[in-house]
Amino acid sequence: MENFRTNGILAVTLLIAGVSDPATAQDAGQILRDVERNLPRSEPSAPTLPSLVPPTPETEFLKEGDTVRVTGFRILSTLFSEQELQAQLSSYIGRDCTLGDLREAAAQIARYYGKHDYLARAILPSQTLENGIVTIQVLEARMGRVLIDSSSNTRLDPERAADFIHAQNAAGEPLRPSAIATGVSNLTQIPGMQALGVLDAGQEEGTTDVRLKLLEPKPVNTTLLVDNSSVREIGNIRALGMMTVSNTFGMGEQLALTGQVTKSSRYMQVLAGAPVMDGEYWLEAMGGALRYEIDKKYNAATPKGDAQTVALNVRWLGLRTSSDPVNFALGAEHKWTNDRLAGLESSDNGVAAVTFAAYRRLRDTWMGGGAFVLNGQLKAGFVDLSGNRTNKEFDKATARTQGYFGKANFSVARVQNLWTDGDARVTLSAQISTRNLNSAEQFTLGGLGAVRAYPASVGNGDQGALLNVEIGHRVTDDLRLSLHWDAGVIEQHKNTWDGWQDLSSPHNQYVLQGVGAEVQWTPFSNVQARATVSHYVGNDGSRRITSAALDSRRRDLQAWVQLVLTV
Structure with a gap:
């Protein structure tokens, strides 16, 4: 039995050694990770807070320059006791006040309501000011109807919108601005929906209506993309199509279908989501499938395999009354990967995990204006290698990825804005892990969205950090030029083992970096073309390579070309 295990481990080792570059050997988990990482994604939209109730005209019962000695206040209200409100105006008692002073006293009462999340306007009705008693009437807003403004462009059912x-x-009920803002924020959880809530006079006396201005994309949107950002072993050129069907039933639902093709791989994904609990949450389900086959010129054993992934996520908003809310997400996912070498199964893995993520965009006016985008994710899961006994034994003797794992990802x-039509874009991202990770969960440095001087899937590891710095200038409305510097550090294995150098780069930790330029051209509103070139800087620690070959590689430029059409 022991000889069987030893021979099995040796066989796997020999098959891996058949790869022309062990440091970039591909398996289904790694390919699935790279494919899903590079799928187009839209960012959540931020809500707009409702405006205030239009001011109510007041009667001028004091002439300019006249004063009244205030002896007390009579406050007409229902939500707070008169004594509680009178206590807010104690500083005015015994003073000679002008009409402006009395209006400030009324405004102080309105601010007190606002402090307690009530919308109200305190006015000074016509009065005689007998015995120095000042009357303040509080107009307390109560919730009325929810209407969709005629200028809106939406398919959302009006009753469904009102439910939000x-x-x-x-x-x-008494109108609470934060509650209205929360409802408007929940509407923006519908992908592509822009919502503005405006408060207006209600149909019934004492009520305030909410008039919604809604704007959403057309029911069917299609994106076609062609570029060379895919992994070399399955074909650099990829063609991707994504069709999104939004809100066709008026309930805020969305269905997205994505397909990607390279020379030696096929990937399909179906994603469906809808608001639940009157928009409190967005529930989303996803399923994806991958099939690949690597050409023998990269590996004599002609690896092939497939992978499937399913996920269920729920999203909600935090700090909903802010113009920059926090998007939270809680999810569960399961991945299955299967690989075959020389016609023999080499692995049959399963990875189950739960995730918690947060996203926030913070806009400001510093130095001409800008924004921070914050992302974070915690993941805990379990790797099951029991589907293939030989692979499990090989893992036990090497990386020991079988079992529970945890990792954290973040990006800032x-x-x-730097000058007129000039801007800077800086991104720092990183991953830390509790142990050695399955290839589907690793961090990577190479590729169009990372260190652009290196091919996709170069520089893989359990932990790493990546810094992208870009300075650009918009030459015309449709042409932008930029320069970039990318740098990343990777730790291949959280925990090393005897002989690990024989399976990958001799350096467990190394740095990759590069500099380059990009041109982005948008000749039409639905067409965008990008061309990027980037040059290696420093040593290439991702592989064993001779000095002569390294010098040759340094002279090479990594070029990326991408064309996107939206219809």
């Missing part, structure tokens, strides 16, 4: 708002602030990005 009334779930936070029921009709007839800053977009900053």
Whole structure:
């Protein structure tokens, strides 16, 4: 039995050695990771807070320059006791006040309401000011109807839209601005939906209506993409198509179909989502499938395999009353990967995990304006290698990825205006892990979205960090030029073992970096073309290579070309 295990491990080792470059050997988990990482994604849109109730005209009962000695206040209200509100105006008692002073006193009452999340306007009705008593009338807003403005362009059912708002602030109840803002924020969880809530005079006396201005994309959107960002072993050139069907039933639902083709791989993904619990949450389900085959010129054993992934996610908003809310997500996923070498199964793995993620965009006016984009994700999961006994024994003798794992990813990005039509974009991203990871969960440095001087899937490891710095200038409305510097550090294995150098780069930790330029051209609103060139800087620690060959590689430029058409 022991000889069987030893021979099995040796066989796997020999098959891996058949790869022309062991440091970039591909398997289904790694290919699945790279494919899903490079799929187009849209960012959540930020809500707009509702405006205030239009001011109510007041009667001028004091002439300019006249004063009144204030002896007390009579406050007409229902939500707070008169004594509680009178206590807010104690500093005015015994003073000679002008009309402006009295209006400030009324405004102080309105601010007190606002502090307690009520919308109200305090006015000074016509009065005689007998015995120095000042009357303040508080117009307390109560929730009325929810209407969709005629200028809106939306398919969302009006009753469905009203449910989003009334779930936070029921009709007839005191109107709370934060509740209205939350309802409007929840509407923006529908992908592509832009929402603005405007408060207006209600149909019934004492009520305030919410008039929604909604704008959403057309029901069917299609994106076609062609570029050379794929992994070399399955074909650099990829063609991707994504069709999104949005809100066709008026319930806020969305269906997205994605397909990707390279020379030696096929990938399909189906994603469906809808708002639930009157927009409190966005529920989303995803399923994807991959099939690949590597040409024998890269590996004499002609590896082939397949992978499947399913996921269920729920999203919600935090700090909903802010113009920059936090997007939270809780999810569960499962991945299955299967690889074959020389016609023999070499691995049959399963990875199950739960994730918690947060996203926030913070806009500001510093130095001409800019924004921070913050992303973070925690993942805990279990790797099951029991589907293939030989692979499990090989893993036990090497990386020991079988079992529970945890990892954290984060990124901080800053977009900053520098001068007229000039900007800087800086992104720092990183991953840390609790142990050695399955290839589907590793960090990577190479590729169009990373260190652009290196091919996709170069520089893989359990832990790493990546810094991208770009300075650009918009020459015309449709042409942008930029320069970039990319640098990353990778740790291949959280924990090393005897003989690990024979399977990958001799350096467990190394740095990759490069510099380059990019031109982005948008000749039409639905067409965008990008061309990027980048040059290696420093040593290439990702592989064993002679000095002569390294010098030759340094003279090479890595070029990327991408064409995107949206219809």
